[in-house]
Amino acid sequence: MRWGIRRMHYNVPAGLYAVGEPTPESPVLVTANYKLSFDLLRRELSGKDLWLLVLETYGINVWCAAGKGTFGTPELISRVQKVQLDRLVKHRTIILPQLGASGVAAHRVKKATGFRVTYGPIRAHDLPLFLSNGMKASATNRRIHFTLRDRLVLTPVELVGAWKPSLVILLLVFIFGGLSGQGFSLQGALSRSLSPALIYVGALLMGSFVTPILLPWIPGRAFSLKGSQIGLLWALIASLTLASTWSVGSIIALFLIAPAITAYFAMNFTGCSTFTSLSGVQKEMRIAVPVIILCIFAGGIALMLDKFL
């Protein structure tokens, strides 16, 4: 499910939920209706008595929903009013995940509902301590990290997202392999497209799996620049193995196209990361996208010249 398969059909109905046996004095936690978040929250809070107010974010997690405003001030205000929270609890505090802060203006919620918004820790795991600590999150609980494990669980999403365009590309590789001066032959397609297909799949994995894993250790700041280095390495490995018998023209194409593919998939990982800004990614793309297109185009010309001249 986290892999993006049917993720959009996996949500919890918005509304008020009870964890344990809450009373009018129990704290109120607010979350999104993404099932993974909801389940994780309930697991971390088992044994506690409290209220859980689930907002309608269409199955999207808190951070992404806050980014586009569905986990936002209007939805929070209307949900608080809809469940008549002011009649249910005696206190006037609601606890939001810190990652929801980019969608919610605490002062406007206070003005409209009377409830004071307190931002809790980033991770559900730190919630019990936060609650027993008089609702104070330590500075470390307020910082986001991007651990190897975080990156590992996010890479499959990129791979799943890439399979459709990849099928088209592999089909093109197959057709191009079959073409020669004498027209198309199935025999030629089968024998000549295997290595390029494997090299493509390798470049895809280098960009959407290896680069994210090695991210902090690859020189450079732009994701595409990091990816292109891994892609060059892959081209070098391929030229010594799968492509060891290739002509000069094909090898040139290999060194142009493979790093471009890897750079492209590495660049797409920006959305999964926890530290890229809109201005930064825009700047990266204004340079990287034309370079990637140019490299693939030049590589294509090299392949054509090599095959038909």
Added chain:
Amino acid sequence: MGFQYLRDVVTLELDNDKCTLCGMCTKVCVHGVLAIQGKGIQILDRDACMECGACAMNCQVEAVTVRAGVGCAWAIFNDWFKKTGVSEHQTTCSTE
């Protein structure tokens, strides 16, 4: 190396004349970019800002401003396509 993204691109701005020192912006920032120092807010690490907009959103007096958005190549691709009218292609993250 490490988790540092591009330098000198961030649009975060402060207006200490408006600031009431409530400290909300320092609490909501997940990268510890802002801090109260002396009689005002300071930007400790401008390049660490990811322009999520939480600080500006939670500032009552608009002392903190930033062009908020998501640092995601897919979202930007979508934006480009929408502007040129080429496609209404939607990714998982931007499906309403």
